[in-house]
Amino acid sequence: MDLTDATDAAPVDDLDATFDLAPVSLWIEDYSALRRMLDGWRAQGVTDLVAFLAEDPQRVRDCMASLKVLRVNRHTLELFAAESQAQLLGSLDSVFRGDMSATVVHELDQLWRGQMRFESETVNYALDGRRLDVRVRARVLPGHEAHWDRVLVALDDVTERVAAQRRQAESERYARSLFDHSPVSLWVEDFSAVRGLLDNLRARGITDFATFLKVHPEFVTRCMQEIRVIDVNHETLRMFGAPDLRTLLGSLSRIFRDEMRESFAEQLNDLWNHKTLQQREVINYSLSGELLNIHMQFAVQEDRLDSWDLVLVSLVDITARKKAEAYLEYLGKHDVLTQLCNRTFYTEELNRLARKGPWPVSIVAIDLNGLKQLNDQEGHAAGDTMLRRMGEVLDKAVDTPSWPARIGGDEFAVLMPQTDERGAEAMRERILALLELNNQFHAGQSGHALSLAIGLATCHVGDSLEAALQRADRAMYADKAQHYKDSAHERRGA
Incomplete structure (x- = not known):
């Protein structure tokens, strides 16, 4: 609060009433002892007060103890819940508590630099224990600049504003934490x-x-x-x-x-x-x-x-x-043992080709010879090995847009869109060539050679794809019958 020279001409009673009834907390204080203390330190060669006070926290406490409260107004008593000035002044250690050192050092530094007024915000406490956030505005009264024996201090209660700011800051921190x-x-x-x-x-x-x-x-x-x-x-x-x-x-x-x-x-x-x-x-x-x-x-x-x-x-x-969905989709359309397409995918693709082509469509029907006997004699592990080898052969032999599938225990098929009879025959030759290489590679490991019965059929636009499948199956079974006939002849010859 500013006090001009014009107030010196006002009647004393009016000044007292104005002071006492002001709607803001007012304090008249004597800083003369503080002035002497600061002058003494300056005479000792101190130039940086902040650093000097930081060296010994007791120096700040000594400064605070040197301040003398001469008078407070009625609003001050109400603010701090004091019944009288005597009660308030006798309880200043309850009012000014906690860590106020940072605020006090700021105020002292402003006075040290020759400023006759200063502002700050700090925390005080009412006698009933309430926390008070206050804005402090102080100035050395005109005519007392030499000794600082009269200082007017005004305290604005900003508790609600600070609490609102604190709540807003906490809300922002909470929101930021949720975001981060x-x-x-x-x-x-x-x-x-x-x-x-x-x-x-x-x-x-x-x-x-x-x-x-x-x-x-x-x-x-x-x-x-x-x-x-x-x-x-x-x-x-x-x-x-x-x-x-x-x-x-x-x-x-x-x-x-x-x-x-x-x-x-x-x-x-x-x-x-x-x-x-x-x-x-x-x-x-x-x-x-x-x-x-x-x-x-x-x-x-x-x-x-x-x-x-x-x-x-x-x-x-x-x-x-x-990835899990893709793997489940893969499992739904592929045979786990041979890694070829399974019967489900084979059936879906047959239906699609029957509706849309592209024509002609060739089918290679394949049956693995001797698998049942191998399973009976050496167990299913040996049979599974043969099936995996069959999968390797077909996987290497068939390129897109054709694809191979395992459609039964020992039954396989290759669907070949947009492929005529010559292409189907070329596929048979390719499969047999890779079959021979596979048998040579595994000859010294299991002693069992892969043997296939193969049947071919081609379906042209307008023809029945189901009929072509049946022709391929019949051709495959005829090839299988010839295989067993030849095998029996070889056994009799032996």
Whole structure:
């Protein structure tokens, strides 16, 4: 509180009433002992008071003890819950407690530098134990600058404001903690420039945005470049393998690339259609180059729908789930033992080829000779070995768009879309050639040679694929019968 020279001319009674009835806590204090103490230290050569006080905390306490309260007003008694000035002054050790040293040192340093007034904020305590956050404003009264024997101190109760600020700070810390430590990758982004680009297109009369993107694919790239990342959380840095935010932001072109352009084009199309809440599966990349399957949720905050300058994006890494789904899909369509396609996939593909082709379609029906006898004589482990070898042969022999399948215990088939009789015959020769190499390789290991019965058939457009399957089976069984006939002849000859 300022006190001008004009107050010296006011009647004493008026000044007393003004002081006593002021709606702010007022203290008249005597700092003369403090002045002498500071002058003594200055005479001793002290130049940096703050450093000098830091050397010995008792010096601060001595300074505080040198201050003498001469008078307080009525509002002060009410503020500090004191019945009288005597009670208040007798309890100053309860009022000024806790760690006030930092505030006191700041005030002392201002006086040391010749300032006749100072301000600070500190904590006092009422006699009923209430914590009081107060703003302190003090000045040496005019005419007392030489000795500091009259100092007017005003205290503003700012407890409610400080409490509100504290609650706000705690709320911000809580929200920040939730953001930083969320187990989900979170991005805070600014899409206002993207909003501006879309609004500009509307102003130019563009109505079919999907067609516009097809004609101007560079617009997708431009929009991607206009997105401003405001913040990310810890999980984001971990997920993408970035040591810090700066590294991440400098590497966004490595994270969002390739397939992301198509996904972002879909996202733009949704935004064009005012869909500001979105979710989709996308592909990103870590900084080490690892592909990440991501479930993305995108939301323009409701109070920013006019500007899009605050967007929250959450990313969940579903790579493990996708791999598991792919593996389950693989198991559903493949034979575990031979790693070839299974009967389920074979049946589905037959139905598809029967409807759509492409024609002609050739079928190679295959049966493994002697498997039952081998299982009976040496056990199923020996038979499984032969089946795995059969899988190796067919896997090497057949290239896309054809594919091999195990459709029964010892039954196999090769479906060959867009392949005529010559192509089917070439496939038979290739299988037999690789079969011979496999038998040579395993000759010294198991002593058992793979032997196959093979039947071929080709179905042309307009013909029945089922009938072709039956022809291939009949040809295969005829080949098997000839195999056993020849084997019996060889045994009789022996």
